[in-house]
Amino acid sequence: MTGFEFDRVASDPLAWLRKWKQDHDGKIIGCLPMYTPEELVAAAGMLPVELLGTTKPMALVNAYLHPNLCHAMRSNFELALSGEFDFLDGLIFCDICDQTKRLGNLWEMYHRASFSFHLRLPKRLDTKEAKAFYQDELRRFRAALERFSGNKVSDEALNQSIVLYNQVRKLISQLYDLRRRKPYLFSATEVDTIIAAAMFMPKEKFKQDLEQYLETKKATSAPVRNRPRLLICGNPCESTEPRLLEIIEQAGGRIVDDYVYCGAMYLFPPVSEEDDPITALVQAYMDSHPCPTKHNPKKSWAKYIVRLAKQSDVNGVIVLLPKYCEIYAFDYPELKEELGTAGIPHLMLETDHSGATARLRTRVETFMEMLQR
């Protein structure tokens, strides 16, 4: 619990958004994770929100999708089929992997929204050809957003949007610094709750709340207890199970840093405020931190995690791999090797949001015992 609006947003984002829509009469655009340049959607005067799926039991989706597909894909489609997303005015589907591409296709076939856009994010981040392609793609995106919203996305509006998002990024960086320095100030799910809220709230409002929250937080104190410092990583495209975070805390661990989607992966890196705004968005994407969904021989996700673990001075790393997410699973052997070479203990957990936590609890507790020995 943060004691801020974040709690209400994160506990039931869709209910919060429906209420927001009633009060503000604005257009809400659902973005299928990951990597939508939200700045453009916001500059068109619409509210971009991330589609984080659901942990509720699924039924409708089984008429269309085989059970060996990832939870992010299945649960988002379940929500679409059940009408839970009907309040959204439009949808953005990012080309991330074979599953997410197909999800967008099926959504359009069986539950079409009045506006939907497939953003062909390049996979290759190692060639200027990809950059040129993405530049064209963002121009196409901008034009589509203008047509649908009826608002012109001027360079000025886009620059303003970039500035606002960068301010949010700066505050989130402060939040992460504080957690690294004084992790005992935070409960298990606190940062997760704040980032989840960032994915739904208008960024202006979020920024104000986060400023206040940080002020308050900096002034608080709590007993410094010596607990194993942990980094969690992995878990692309969806939220981190709050129950899992609680289990880690109950077992005596303390998360001091992360590199998960509902965490440090969202919104980073910052976008240049000097360049032409589209060029700046493209460059930020090309320079983004390593992610197994992208191809860049010069950047290694595994090595990046090791660097992060060292920087944050952690005692161990918990790697979260969503069941049936092939892309992340393929990079796990390399991560295991790099962590081993660096002498950093780790625990790999396959997550499926099933709510079956007994096995996870045992494994987390064993890992904590090992770290405390």
Place this chain on the structure above:
Amino acid sequence: MKDTEGKIHPLQAHKKMQALLDANYRDMEQAHATGKKIAWVTGQAPTDILLAADILPAYPENHAALCGARRLSTVFCQIAETHDYLPDLCSYARNNLGFCLSERRDLAGAALPPPDILMAVSMCNTHVKWWEALSRHYRVPLLLLETPFVHDSLSPDDIKRAFRYAENQLKEMVTFLEEFCHRPYDYDRLQQSIANSSKAAKLYAEFLSMAKHVPSPITSFDAFLHLAPMMNLRGYPEAVDYYQLLLDEVKARVRESFSAVGEERYRLYWDNIPVWSRLGWLARKFATYGACAVAAFYPWLWVEAFGRLNPERPLESIAESLVLYYQNKGTASRIDFPARLVKEFQVDGMVAQVSVTCKALVPDQLVIAKEVQRVTGVPMVIIEGDMVDERLFFEAEVERQIDDFISVLAARKHRLT
């Protein structure tokens, strides 16, 4: 009802194919000794670009299928798993990575010498991750062609931008290869190779179309087996000659009204990748009922990728073919093709095989199957299996499903006549 023996009738050309493939694997074995470089490539990689640089392509997927047919794959998959590749990953990939990570060359069944360079296409994301892992393991460069996805809502101009992006990457590859091989790129050889690939693909398409005859002279299992030259020999004149020979043999069968399954009672459509480890079992099982798998979209993927290549526009036509490739297209526009096969090949029933470790084809497979069934009115059964991991094929269950499905087809036939 079981009045046939489940006898299958291999084509004579098979021996010739085996000899050609053996020679190809021998070339690979000797490549390093003769100063030739080897590239490991994905099934639909634009290998003509490599052939023109005198680089010999090798196919880990075909190798995996071969291991599967020789029932060695599960061992390799298990080896990959002991190296932390999760059991849910593509079994082709686990087979190959297990092969790379193990020292057991006696198991391999065929040589696959280590690569000097790698080439992959992004239309199957598994390929990208698998080839990245190979690039780390062997510390060799990876040429990746990204083919942006062709969603149904894209305009012709949007698609043209994808062509341009693909073509520019191919140009980069050519520049890279000149440096990598220390010699100027041979564009004449590229044109020859492309001409060979496209001719072979067209002949293979004609061979596949022979199954339109009633009774069908071949089964889809023949089509799967004779896919190998479309990979290993693509770009060489040997592939063209081979498919001509194969086609001539099948045409002779047509003239004699030869049926591939004895008395042909049911014509089936096979959806998705073959179960390589159980190909013979499935072929005999169907033949027992006089059921002939006459069509499958899988072999046509190679026709799509290489049949439209044009030696006059080498790089452009490679870019266009691979961007517009079936697997790279939106789901709604992927329904017409199987529906057309079902109609043109006069199919009575569809067998949709879910290859449970394939993340490229499974996501919309059930939806496509459902839509094809709706459009054509042809009944369907869904069975589960896998490309090469035998632990994922439950024979008793599949056998029961096939038996039941044939009863459905029999009752339907009875009603219709």
